[in-house]
Amino acid sequence: QVQLVESGGGSVQAGGSLTLACAASGYTSSMGWFRQPPGKEREGVGTIRTGDGVTKYADSVKGRFTISKDNAKNTLYLQMNSVEPSETAAYYCAARLASSLNWFTSGLRASWYNLWGQGTQVTVST
Numbered sequence: 001q002v003q004l005v006e007s008g009g010g011s012v013q014a015g016g017s018l019t020l021a022c023a024a025s026g027y028t029s030s031m032g033w034f035r036q037p038p039g040k041e042r043e044g045v046g047t048i049r050t051g052d053g054v055t056k057y058a059d060s061v062k063g064r065f066t067i068s069k070d071n072a073k074n075t076l077y078l079q080m081n082s083v084e085p086s087e088t089a090a091y092y093c094a095a096r097l098a099s100s101l102n103w104f105t106s107g108l109r110a111s112w113y114n115l116w117g118q119g120t121q122v123t124v125s126t
Helices: none
Strands: 004-007 010-013 018-024 030-036 043-049 054-057 065-070 075-080 089-096 120-125
Touching: 004 089, 018 030, 018 089, 018 120, 030 075, 043 065, 043 075, 054 065
Parallel strands: 010 120
Antiparallel strands: 004 018, 018 075, 030 043, 030 089, 043 054, 065 075, 089 120
């Protein structure tokens, strides 16, 4: 069973940067980052198709967040720049094992993924 272990959460000031990491213990066809602010639903931040590195982002983070994957380390990253207090949330890494042609339309949906990390807290202060 593939496991996901996140790291890198913490506190950052508004306008600052933070990088999250998610180490996978086995093969995945696509991976994603999600976040869940207190009292709100989980939302997709970005996704990557691991075979060719194609990415897709939520409109709210385009141009500020970057997803990448180091295949040698089998680790997914989320580089967050110009963060805002409203982005305070628990951030989760997710992975899907089976490949599918529906990644582009479904990759930002939580239901797309089979596996989830434990989550890491990001707090953005003013």
